[in-house]
Amino acid sequence: MWTICMMLLIVITSGSWAEKARFDNYVVYRLIPTTKNHLDALRILEEEPDGLNFWKSVGSMNSSVDVMVPPHKRADFHDALRNLDLEKEVFIQDVQHLIDSKRPSDNPRTDFNWNSYHRIDEIYSWLNSLSLTNPGIVTPIVAGTTYEGRQIRGVKISYKSNNPGVFIEAGMHAREWIGPATATYILNELLTSNDPNIRYIAQNFDWYIVPSANPDGYEYTHTTNRLWRKTRSGGPVCHGVDPNRNFGFHWMGGSRGSGCRISDGLRTHLVAKPKTISCVSEGGASSNSCLETHAGQSAFSEVETRSLAWYIWSISRKIQVYIAFHSYSQLLLIPYGIDSERVSNYQQLLRIGHKMAASLARRYGTRYTVGNIVDILYVVSGSSVDWVKGSIGVPFTYTYELRDQGRYGFLLPANHIIPTGQETLDSIVTLLHETRLSP
Ligand SMILES: [Zn+2]
Incomplete structure (x- = not known):
């Protein structure tokens, strides 16, 4: 008995149950x-x-x-x-x-701060604490569930009724740790900052903030493989689907009307039984389960994207602005990702985007490139922002590829969290001012 207890103790104190993937000399x-x-x-x-x-x-x-x-x-x-x-x-x-x-400490932390990256349980405990310390303003939300049975949690901030809504999604790709860190930084500023510009946007918009849209994957990057990107669902050969290729707008679509496009209505996707469709990867997504951009068996085949889409759909009348945080490359991206056809308000999004980039650069000189996803990144089909723009019709939709430009890439040191949060929030202040959604 004593031996079993000691073995259990060793496993528990070693900090994880699984062997961590190593990348020596990669x-x-x-x-x-x-x-x-x-x-x-x-x-x-x-x-x-x-x-x-x-x-x-x-x-x-x-x-x-x-x-x-x-x-x-x-x-x-x-x-x-x-x-x-x-x-x-x-x-x-x-x-x-x-x-x-x-590497952050494996020991659970009691304080929540922006000097290090946090495990999913720490983020969720902190989110819980916010509704207790800000009663009547912060409400916990559950924006979905995951393959491993976690909740996709977030908060709503609302200081008054009838505000236009802003949705912030982060952490869709597990290894892009700066996304969840930036989302929680901004959330904290909205609740605590005395800056009049930040107080204004906090109080005149309703905020829906989901720091980790892929919590299974995020936790896996802490326990097992720092460079994991996808969900953790079981696949035909390899694990995981790229959730940002699994949304139902021109899923696996390539160019419009070609390839594996299936109809775009939310209800069609969400109630349809998953179909097995084999597609060539002409749409910036792959049917090969072992690739990083595996789009899944069908649009919304993943419980994470399906349940998150339902949640977004349920509040779609409120949402006027949708922001997705990814990394890295320092880009501000305008949909669509499927081809170079422009969204109807492209010129407006581009004009505002350039102003956002100018605001973002002011504090630390961080340079962003602004443009259409296909023009300045690559073809991406089945992304959340394309679906939000194309199927839900949210007028102001942007994706940030946050710091840096590749010197650290996904392994951005934690001392970048606060400056990244500050400059990103500067650009969001400009965005919300320019939308003229609020008096
Ligand atoms: Zn990403």
Whole structure:
């Protein structure tokens, strides 16, 4: 009995039940494709990565691509680049070293702050505490459920009735830790800041803030694999679906009207039984369950996206502004991601977007590029913002790819959380001023 107790104690105090994935001597390279040959070759590599991990996917000519390469693949990778006459630059010399130097403590913290990244339970306890300390203003919300049975939790902030609504979604991709951290930073500022601009937007809008839209994946990045991106559902071969490829607007669509497009009505997707559809990955999404952009068996096949979509649908009359936080690259993105066709108010979103980027740069000089998803990133189908814009019709919809530009990538040190939160909130103040939704 004593031995069993000791073994249990060792497992518990070791901080996790599972072995953590290690990335010793994994290198992240930056590549700039400058010819069609480069692009074609990189696309083939991305579709059959064989151990490579594309941190930043292949986009257009002269757009950077970041690839993490394991040590046993390095020689082959160098040979391939040499054959392609494609230059490389080392951005991260040893991924594991960076993970180890930035790893938050495994011990649960009692205080909640923005000097470190937090586990999902710590975030949820803090959210709970807010409704107790701000009665009548902060209401807990459950915006969905997950494959592993967690709730997708958030809060609503409302100082008065009849305010237009702002929805902030973060953490859809598990490894992008700066997203949840920025969302909670902004939430805290809305409740505590004395800055008149922040008080104004706090009190004249209703806020729906969901810091972690993929809590199973987020927790998995803390316990098991720091670089996990997808959900944790069981797949035919590999685990997980990219939730930001699983929403039901031109799911796996490629160009409009082609490929695997199925009808776009929310109800059709949500009540339909999942269908198995095999599609080529022409829409910035893949039917291969082992790839990072696996779109799932059907639109809304994942309980996370299905339940979150129901929640958004339930408050859709309120929501005028929808903001999604991702990382990294410092981009402010306007839908759609499926092709370069513009949304009807594209010019307005672009004009406001440039003002947002100017406000964001003012504090620390952080430079963002503003534009359509396809133009400045790459083709993405089945994203939440495309669905929110295209199916729900929310007028002001933006995606942030937060700090940095790749020197740390997903492993952004925690001392960036507060400056990222501050500058991002500066840009949201400008956005809400420019929408003229509030008197
Ligand atoms: Zn992302």
